[in-house]
Amino acid sequence: MSLDMPYPDPAVETMEKSQKDLSQDSESVVIAQKPCKSRDWLKFAPLWIILILVATIGLTWYLLEVGTTPGLRIPKLYACSLKIVSHELTYDLTRPASKAFKTESEHLQKLVSDLVLASELAVFYNSSTVYAFGEGSLIVYFWLSLEVPDTHSPYVTMNSVKAVILNVMKAKTSIKGTYIFDQYHVDPSSFNIQEAKWQDRQLHSSAIGCYRYTYVRAGQEIYLKGPDYLYTTCTWHLQGPPGHLLKVWLKWTRPDCRDRLIMYDSAAPLASALITSHYGCTRQEPESEVLSSGNVMLVLWKQGMYNYDDPFMLTVQPLPIESCQHSIVLKKTLEIQGQLRTPYYPSYCPPNFNCTWNFMVPSPDYGIVLHFEGYKLTRQYTYEPCFSGLWQVQTKRMCGLRLLQSYSERIFAISGNVTVSFTNNKILTGPGIQASYSLFNLSDPCPGEFLCITNGLCVPLCDGVKDCSNELDERNCVCPAQYQCSESGSCISVSQVCDGNKDCVNGTDEENCQQAVPCSAFTYKCDDGSCVKKPNPECDSVHDCRDKSDEKKCDCGVQALENRLIGGVTSQEGEWPWQASLQVQGIHVCGGSLIANRWILSAAHCFHPERFASPEIWTVILGKIRLSRSSQKEMSFKVTRLVLHPFYDEDSHDYDVALVLLDHAVPLTSPHVQPVCLPSGTHYIPTDSICWVTGWGAANEYGPSVDTLQKVDLKIVSQDVCSDLYRYQISPRMFCAGYRDGSKDACLGDSGSPLVCKGPRGRWVQFGLVSWGAGCGIPKYFGVYSRLTRLVGWIHNVTGVS
Ligand SMILES: *[C@@H]1O[C@H](CO)[C@@H](O)[C@H](O)[C@H]1NC(C)=O
Ligand SMILES: *[C@@H]1O[C@H](CO)[C@@H](O)[C@H](O)[C@H]1NC(C)=O
Ligand SMILES: *[C@@H]1O[C@H](CO)[C@@H](O)[C@H](O)[C@H]1NC(C)=O
Ligand SMILES: *[C@@H]1O[C@H](CO)[C@@H](O)[C@H](O)[C@H]1NC(C)=O
Ligand SMILES: *[C@@H]1O[C@H](CO)[C@@H](O)[C@H](O)[C@H]1NC(C)=O
Ligand SMILES: *[C@@H]1O[C@H](CO)[C@@H](O)[C@H](O)[C@H]1NC(C)=O
Ligand SMILES: [Ca+2]
Ligand SMILES: [Ca+2]
Ligand SMILES: [Ca+2]
Secondary structure, eight states, X not given: OGGGSXXXXXXXXXXXXXXHHHHHHHHTTTXXXXXXXXXXXXXXXXXXXXXXXXXXXXXHHIIIIIOSOTTOEEEEEEEEEEEETTOOOOGGGGOTTSHHHHHHHHHHHHHHHHHHHTXXXXXXXXXXXXXXXXXXXXXXXXXXXXXXXXTTGGGOOHHHHHHHHHHHHHHTBOTTSOEEETTEEEEEEEEEXXXXXXXXXXXXXXXXXXXXXXXXXXXXXXXXXXXXXXXXXXXXXXEOOTTEEXXXXXXXXXXXXXXXXXXXXXXXXXXXXXXXXXXXXXXXXXXXXXXXXXXXXXXXXXXXXXXXXXXXXXXXXXXXXXXXEEEEEOOSOSSEEEEEEOTTTTSOOOSSEEEEXXXXXXXXXXXXXXXXXXXXXXXXXXXXXXXXXXXXXXXXXXXXXXXXXXXXXXXXXXXXXXXXXXXXXXXXXXXOOEEEEEEEETTOSSTTSEEOTTTOOEEOSSSSOOOSTTOGGGTTOSSTTSEEOTTTOOEEOGGGTTSSSOOSTTOGGGTTTTSEEOOOTTXXXXXXXXXXXXXXOTTSSSOOSTXXXXXXXXXXXXXXXXXOOOOSSBOOTTSSTTEEEEEETTEEEEEEEEEEXXXXXXXXXGGOSGGGOOGXXXXXXXXXXXXXXXXXXXXXXXXXXXXXXXXXXXXXXXXOOEEEEESSOOOTTSTTSOOOBOOOTTOOOXXXXXEEEEEOOOSSSSSOOOSBOEEEEEEEEOHHHXXXXXXXXXXXXXXXXXXXXXXXXXXXSOTTOEEEEEOGGGOEEEEEEEEEESOSSOTTOOEEEEEGGGTHHXXXXXXXXX
């Protein structure tokens, strides 16, 4: 299609040609003056001899200076800008096709060529081409093209070119400090030069037909008009006031497009100035805010599918460049005291910036912990460049790295004044970075827990789950996943603690059951932060916490059928009142569970395929037993929001949990629709406990579902056995359940369906949800479930319910 053709600019072409002629003239200025008519040569003998002499000297100089192999010439291209203080930007100058643009470009190209030709670079000069104008008072943007013999190429660098041209301007400045050429007064200090590639220039000219210039004043936010669909490429040249950077807000508005938006920290699409490139309509980042380092930015659009509507919204806003130097005086507390943030967080990191934080530590007993989500620091051993920022913590240099995990950097203070700095030398950036900071007790960094040295996090010690990647939290445990009697050192089951029977020799397992004790892997944390020794003290009608918080929020996990055990595999009405059917176009796709009056818990992988990612397509049905038939007890809901765990990893299935927000609150008046209980983070379920999984058995949307809600009892498998079977695929966020011989169909429950265990007083607690597994009924292969005790923190944070 002809629309794809690069925009032909006759002005630019002729200018380039004339500049080339000009440059050739200058290179061969001596040789070109050879006499034209040979028979007249005697007449001009003295002049001729002089000319020969001059030519010889010139040629010698040329060979010595320019190189012995004049054949190989390296093209060099720069994107430059200059500020013309004597002129103002006019509307016509923002339109490359206008006559004014053409006239002004020709004058200014002459200005540039004169500058270069008056410098040591004269022999290398090829052309200069004005490509844009900007405000302030008139900024001219131009390409400078040189051709340098390969022997000289290493010496002609961006910095040397800049210095040489600045010298010419400075040598000829007026009293006012400007360089004057005809009627133009140039501010030499404004000279800006960036390395460019030939492809950058081609890309730029391919978009020139759909070029828009926008100036945005301080305090203003401008909505940028969408692209012109007659073209396949458009550019927005954005400019703000000096001393400001630009923030571009981008929101993709359609589910189906493949448009691309590329942002540059320059006025031309220079690969070396690329800030970020966004593919359209992926749900990973429906909305983002991108910052430039200065007051110029270029946004380039490339068409995906043909659209009648804009698939995105764009605004631009200038923000004052803020200094990122902070002094923080820390208080004597172990609580979180604040956040370190990149400028204008949660905007993207600006290109080329640095931040410094000076912490005053109140006493040498403390260290500082910086806690990151989805980002970690790794030691920089050599001085290789860092791709996501360089950190300096006291004397240690570290590179930032984005990953789907949490991480804490623990700083052992050398003095009371700890300096942390962050530098982003790259142009290519990503989402802004923040870390919370707090103090930790140097002699007891993780009270009741284990300090995992590989990620700086405190993890449960000797609870049977290898939380730390070096597994040291489960090494050398005297009583792994058990309780150790203090008097004899012998091990008893955790469920025997505070159960009324003396199981340790002297009965220490029954002591201090009503008092606050140091926290550990199976103690329960009350709302006031104190810990009680009794495992799973919630909702057993005994006040175990001083603040009685263990007996609050007990309206959950109650079956409609009073503790009546029903045989078989088909469920009865009201047996699992939290069970949800998540449907798309009337077809059951995944299971879920009601956990609060507007929230359904399910698996992240249910929503991961692109076509299942938007909330609008989903319907949630509660109180359902038979898929084929609706009953009066059923309630149906639309979905307003899907929240996948931010660390969910499609390949490893790690963090396979999602929350579904219903369009209205569930009326909890019917015993057939009731929420299930969520476990506490230290909820204890012994290995070999029998728990239940429910569901309609659809393995995927095409897989067969059974009509009536099924139930199956399964054994909880120890984490070691599970890991042995699946090798390294089992993370601390997973556990196995099933039978060694595969006798029971462990894949009966559908993805996202709950695995529930019976707690005290017949209350059901959801311990897991169906995630993945090697296959159904295969001997020795268990089903793998998401371990909710490791995920409830996130669930509470998102739902605001605790
Ligand atoms: C020099 O300029 C001409 C056009 O004027 C262009 O065709 C040629 O490729 C340029 N050479 C380099 C190395 O940029
Ligand atoms: C940090 O940034 C400031 C300006 O924001 C600059 O003056 C300073 O030189 C930078 N320091 C480093 C170490 O890059
Ligand atoms: C802490 O140290 C930094 C540099 O190491 C220094 O700039 C700052 O003034 C110091 N602050 C105090 C309060 O001593
Ligand atoms: C640090 O922990 C030790 C050992 O638990 C304790 O004795 C000390 O009081 C704690 N110090 C602070 C400042 O909290
Ligand atoms: C356990 O009780 C016995 C007798 O009551 C006593 O002799 C022994 O010292 C006690 N052991 C501990 C560790 O308290
Ligand atoms: C929950 O939010 C709190 C406060 O914002 C934060 O400290 C904590 O790390 C979050 N927990 C999880 C699991 O996201
Ligand atoms: Ca552990
Ligand atoms: Ca006991
Ligand atoms: Ca209790």
